[in-house]
Amino acid sequence: MTKAARWGWVITLVTLTGVAGVLAFVLTIGTTSERGFFERHYHWLYWVNVAVAAVLTLVILTAAVQLVVRVRRGRFGSRLLLKLAGIFALVGVVPGVMIYAVSYQFVNRSIESWFDVRLASALEAGLNLGRGTLDAMVADLGAKTRDAADQLAGSTSSQLLTMERLRDKLGARTIAVVGGNGQILLESGGDTRQLTPDRPSAAMLRQARSGAVASQLEGLEDEAAALQGGAQIRALALLPNTALRLGLDERYLMVIQRVPGSMLSNALAVQAANNEYQQRALERVGLRRMYLGTLTLVLILAVFGALLLAVTLGNQLARPLLLLADGVRQVAQGDLSVRPVLGTRDELGGLTRSFADMTGQLADARAQVSRTVVELDAARTHLQTILDNLTAGVLVFDADGRLETVNPGATRILRLPLPAYLGRPLADVPGLADFAASLAQRFEQSVGGDGDLDSEPWQESFELQLDPKQHALALLVRGAPLPYGARLVVFDDISEVVSAQRSAAWSEVARRLAHEIKNPLTPIQLSAERLQHKLEAKLEGADQAMLVRSVATIVNQVQAMKQLVNEFRDYARLPSAQLKPLDLNALIQEVLSLYAEAQERGHLVAELAPRLPLVKGDASQLRQVIHNLVQNAMDAVQERADGRVVVRSSLSLTDTGAPRSVRLHVVDNGPGFAEKVLKRAFEPYVTTKTKGTGLGLAVVKKISDEHGTRIALRNLHPAPDAGSPPDDGTELPVIGAQVSLSFSNLVPATEPGAANAKT
Structure with missing residues (x-):
């Protein structure tokens, strides 16, 4: 893994950890925070979100700018990386934006639903109901306390006994007679946790003095203590003075009654819910901003994570592809050196290894081809050397009948610039149209029923008249088919051979003629001269002249025949030259x-x-x-x-x-x-x-x-x-x-x- 990839993964893990922490924090403070938490910490939470979003946005913009610069510089693989990053970013951003839009509406509607008018009215009604019930209990206890004070004042029995009966009747926890200064004078019942009951307050004494009775609800300040029995109703009534004794201090009857636990818990619950509702109502704007800010931060974190994963995964996916693309480009340029491979066990790693194997095979094949080409060039050079030094003429035609190869021997024999007509039919060469037609006809005659598969070499003599002013060329032509429809023609100039054969034939004819003719010539000449010698003296006149002429004719013709015979003999018996x-x-x-x-x-x-x-x-x-x-x-x-x-x-x-x-x-x-x-x-x-x-x-x-x-x-x-x-x-x-x-x-x-x- 490269250094950039490692840093990318580190940043990704840190980001995910931060996102998890922020979400956990938000969930925690949303359920367990004390009242006013959002109002107190809203500003620094807001700026933390802004700072994190700014940092992530800067990182994203930096990565995007680097990718764009890489594309503009034409770096190899940048376009593929851009496509992959765009695909992953699109996959991450589009669902994130959709979720953000839905979440935004959900948060707004949820927060607004928390502060519905009907809920506020219900809480207010419950709170009023609880307060009314408690107030009724306080008023009822005050009225009962005033009646009890009247009964205590008019009682003739023991005051303490009367107080016990009244406590049982009222269901009170404590009944006591209190002096004008609030001092407990006489008590019936009481709290086992306290030695003496609490003295009434001066305000309550003044209220009882002026109104004859005073009552109040106590112990609701501490909800925990109230739920444990600390909530009570205290009533204080002025005792009538029936003894008509002047100068005596005022006395009051104090009745303390415990508030029922179920009623107290319900009242406290309604009061707590109402207080919390009011507190939340005050924090509603800040809460909305906090939730939306956190949601936005989460979206940015998600987008950043998606983009970061896009770059990282794009690099991971693009690396083997770029490796293969670069290898293909270098192979296209002729570089078949050893290719790098990926150590991964996935298909892309296997593809790079297969490509490296293929490149190695191509390199071996090219080396083999190079060796074969060198051997072929050597063989071609060897063959060309042989062709150049052959005295015979060699012509090679392709499948379309065009002249493909000509050796110097063919140019020398035919005395025509044949190399200038390479790639053209032989018929285009001046003076060789008939010869080309004869060769084509002879090749057609040598082809069997299956075409070139049954073609056989052939040999035939041709007489070629290139120039009317010169002797005709006697050629011995041999033809043979070659693979792929090509044809080979090899010919020799046998004009000298033909001439020598003719000379030898004529020499033999001359020798035989000289032998056959020379023998009878001498007897003929001798016979004619003997006739003239024997008959010339016996003849006279015209007969003698005719005899002389006839004999002279015979002798002259015999001499001419002898000269002809000598010429035949000289031609036939021409000695070898001594140079x-x-x-x-x-x-x-x-x-x-x-x-x-x-x-x-x-x-x-x-x-x-x-x-x-x-x-x-x-x-x-x-x-x-x-x-x-x-x-x-x-x-x-x-x-x-x-x-x-x-x-x-x-x-x-x-x-x-x-x-x-x-x-x-x-x-x-x-x-x-x-x-x-x-x-x-x-x-x-x-x-x-x-x-x-x-x-x-x-x-x-x-x-x-x-x-x-x-x-x-x-x-x-x-x-x-x-x-x-x-x-x-x-x-x-x-x-x-x-x-x-x-x-x-x-x-x-x-x-x-x-x-x-x-x-």
């Missing part, structure tokens, strides 16, 4: 020396970049490559008077200025290649020549692959202005074709023998 450092410019000049006549006519031009680094290659095979390219270009422009072929070498540099590759370009201004031929120009037996075998570019491609050299073939379209220089720096109009080779296998300058290498 050595060589100077590409020197090799180009050596080959171009075979075309001296074309150079003199200006149909062949060499533009060689100086100081090229050495490349690694097989001189004999590269010589054949250059020869085939130059020969094909010369064949393409042979029908044009302005035909021209440019052989150019250049150096490509990196961003840092280091050599990257040495390039060889063979450019002509011939008719170029047809689109259908351009796509398959490097395949065997594909040619635009009427007499060509179609193996020239196939051999070039095969040798380039052996050297790890990239080769590209493209048509050069006309420029807007035919007279403007071409964009590659030559003087040729851009209307022909260009074959380019890029040698990246360079010889480092520090390698031994690089400076004096010879072709």
Whole structure:
């Protein structure tokens, strides 16, 4: 329990004790106080009430102000505490006000009922009745005493005996003869507690002397003594002087009669009630104020106790709720540290313990999630590293067919900016609409009756034409379903494999053709020459000429077939390249020396970049490559008077200025290649020549692959202005074709023998 709570309970106990004391005090003084108590103590009781009420009101106002300040400052839980305090205060104040209103009316009506007019009249009538009865008894005893005095004066018998008879007759307690000075002369009867009866007073003697008789009621001053027999009626009558003796003192007959006890008690009760009623009537205003003040004080005490209990119980109830609310707020902010709990055994304490357990479980779960996220990030990084280093292309699509993941291999193979289209369908990528439709159709075909649950991986080859000016890509595509409707596509560029397979197939075909065709060619040629040798001398004229022509035709065709067979043999039996450092410019000049006549006519031009680094290659095979390219270009422009072929070498540099590759370009201004031929120009037996075998570019491609050299073939379209220089720096109009080779296998300058290498 906090210090504030302890002080709150102490003040509450003190207040309740004070309320109990005040109520007990009020009840006590209301029943046992002497007359005039309220009148004497009203002022200090009033100010005590005012002081206590002021103190309690100040405490209540202080607590209310503190609560309002706490709410305005936005202290956490202040609004909940305000609501609880308001609820408890409302529960305590409203019934208190109602009880106060009822009690106020009750006190007013009760006090007014105490002083009802009929009650006052009844008390007055009873008092008058008692007084009349006593007065009648006093008067009757006085009259009887006067008669007894006359009888005593006229009696001839003994005076004492006469007095005894008179006492019995009157029922008096004492009869005595009293002198003029009040001295008892003769007595009959009397009070055993006194030796002699009380002497009459001088006033009574004077009254009896003047009126012949006097009577009075005595002993009512002390109610207790009166009730014990002290109340009596005294009568005094003048005795007549029958002896005619002058000079004798006056004598009086005194009769004392006891008042009956029942009558006396009733008379005293009526008199006491009347006196008390009159006293209360005088104190009526003060009594009302005192009762109402005490009632108001009790109300204030009750309200104060209710408010104090409201704050205390509100704190007790709000503490676990605030603890939970603060814990929820901190948990919402991500703080899952150990939560404090209450030691109480009630439901709220159990709730705080459950919340602390839940927070601990959340902290453990978050730690587990953090570890899982770290492991997942590591796995994702590992997977991304694998994807980034895969040569195959990887595409992942979500359930809606949008591109979700792309690896660099896919961008490299397709040569398209696929990462820019993440979150979009593959069909949005330029040139891939048909490919996307084919993939979707293939996935639909692989889905079983139950949807993705029966989907199986599939594999299929696709030919993708991204650019009409370039070769079509041969792709081997594998697809597989992923959870939640996602799809995985993995593809490889098998263009080189297909090309190699085709080259191998054509090599086998060439080998078989060379084997099958070469064997009969020599016998055919020998047979034709033998026929000419045997028959030429025996024939004359036209027959001899026809024989010579026929044999010449056979021999020429056989030589052509031999050349074709040799080309097939060379293509099929192309030896492995022996890579050595060589100077590409020197090799180009050596080959171009075979075309001296074309150079003199200006149909062949060499533009060689100086100081090229050495490349690694097989001189004999590269010589054949250059020869085939130059020969094909010369064949393409042979029908044009302005035909021209440019052989150019250049150096490509990196961003840092280091050599990257040495390039060889063979450019002509011939008719170029047809689109259908351009796509398959490097395949065997594909040619635009009427007499060509179609193996020239196939051999070039095969040798380039052996050297790890990239080769590209493209048509050069006309420029807007035919007279403007071409964009590659030559003087040729851009209307022909260009074959380019890029040698990246360079010889480092520090390698031994690089400076004096010879072709």
